[in-house]
Amino acid sequence: MKWLEDEIIKRGKILDGNILKVNSFLNHQLDIELLNKMTLLWFDHFKRKHPTKILTIEASGIALATLLAQRFNIPALFAKKGSPSNLGEAYHTDIYSYTRNEYQTISVEKTYLNENDSVLIVDDFLATGEAARGLINICKNANCEIVGIGTVIEKGFQHGGDKLREDGFDVYSLEIIESMDSSTGKINFR
Amino acid sequence: MKWLEDEIIKRGKILDGNILKVNSFLNHQLDIELLNKMTLLWFDHFKRKHPTKILTIEASGIALATLLAQRFNIPALFAKKGSPSNLGEAYHTDIYSYTRNEYQTISVEKTYLNENDSVLIVDDFLATGEAARGLINICKNANCEIVGIGTVIEKGFQHGGDKLREDGFDVYSLEIIESMDSSTGKINFR
Numbered sequence: 001m002k003w004l005e006d007e008i009i010k011r012g013k014i015l016d017g018n019i020l021k022v023n024s025f026l027n028h029q030l031d032i033e034l035l036n037k038m039t040l041l042w043f044d045h046f047k048r049k050h051p052t053k054i055l056t057i058e059a060s061g062i063a064l065a066t067l068l069a070q071r072f073n074i075p076a077l078f079a080k081k082g083s084p085s086n087l088g089e090a091y092h093t094d095i096y097s098y099t100r101n102e103y104q105t106i107s108v109e110k111t112y113l114n115e116n117d118s119v120l121i122v123d124d125f126l127a128t129g130e131a132a133r134g135l136i137n138i139c140k141n142a143n144c145e146i147v148g149i150g151t152v153i154e155k156g157f158q159h160g161g162d163k164l165r166e167d168g169f170d171v172y173s174l175e176i177i178e179s180m181d182s183s184t185g186k187i188n189f190r
Numbered sequence: 191m192k193w194l195e196d197e198i199i200k201r202g203k204i205l206d207g208n209i210l211k212v213n214s215f216l217n218h219q220l221d222i223e224l225l226n227k228m229t230l231l232w233f234d235h236f237k238r239k240h241p242t243k244i245l246t247i248e249a250s251g252i253a254l255a256t257l258l259a260q261r262f263n264i265p266a267l268f269a270k271k272g273s274p275s276n277l278g279e280a281y282h283t284d285i286y287s288y289t290r291n292e293y294q295t296i297s298v299e300k301t302y303l304n305e306n307d308s309v310l311i312v313d314d315f316l317a318t319g320e321a322a323r324g325l326i327n328i329c330k331n332a333n334c335e336i337v338g339i340g341t342v343i344e345k346g347f348q349h350g351g352d353k354l355r356e357d358g359f360d361v362y363s364l365e366i367i368e369s370m371d372s373s374t375g376k377i378n379f380r
Binding site for chain 1: 218
């Protein structure tokens, strides 16, 4: 998507450690018009799979999940970090956070996912695929179908998306970055 | 709002410790149609104040901020919990979390708030007002105007909203709960 590449180049910032900072429109300040253009692409790609629920993980996935759920006219659901004391019976799984260098539990109440659900997973970034794997685990525990995985920016050089595709998942990333260089600011898209 | 009282009574659950659990539509699973009805009420109330930005705090406020920002056609911005290492120069403030029994830092990058902004603060709940006070502090540090505070459910018996109104803020809570009883499940609205 030319327009999205342009936005990433114009408004993104490459930090050391292969971090692409897109705080100006995707995961701190939210440019709703832009997010709506993103969710339209997911909608067109996944609509014939008739998802019943959009699943994401707090916090950066929530705005995207909300706008996509609005298009499909279905509920969104976000996995909570930790094991909040006021959750009922819940599915839990641990995901590894490379930025925090530790495992973190995520939780979804059992009431909100079951074998009749067809789940579309969305998130802002896909790198090693840890977060997506965590959400997949939860869906598997709930015996629900996973119709696909939508992400905005996939870090192709971390290969999480490739492995998910090898495992048969329909992964639709709006942009896949093959390499980026914090010294020159240059981004190569796949 | 009769329809919202009905939803809270039908779908909410009162837990010990004055906790009202509305995970089925507001802060775990998200009923987008219902959330859109909520944001329309805020929009009508605050539109003549012409906000330039919607400000909330991760995670439960994000869906509401997103849908309200969509109505106003302005950006949303969510304060991040902690002091993420990839934030640039940021405003920080500490808020007390009664559920965690500890202070927690929240952060907003300085780039995204300045003296030209008219900020509308929104969140799902208003109880002691700690989260709102934190966001107000950040706005004050950024020298921006606060046009009002929109919340879905105010726990009137914890008086955070009353104090904010005494301080001159335009606080518009869609529902104010005067009391609730976990043994009977009875909720009294103001």
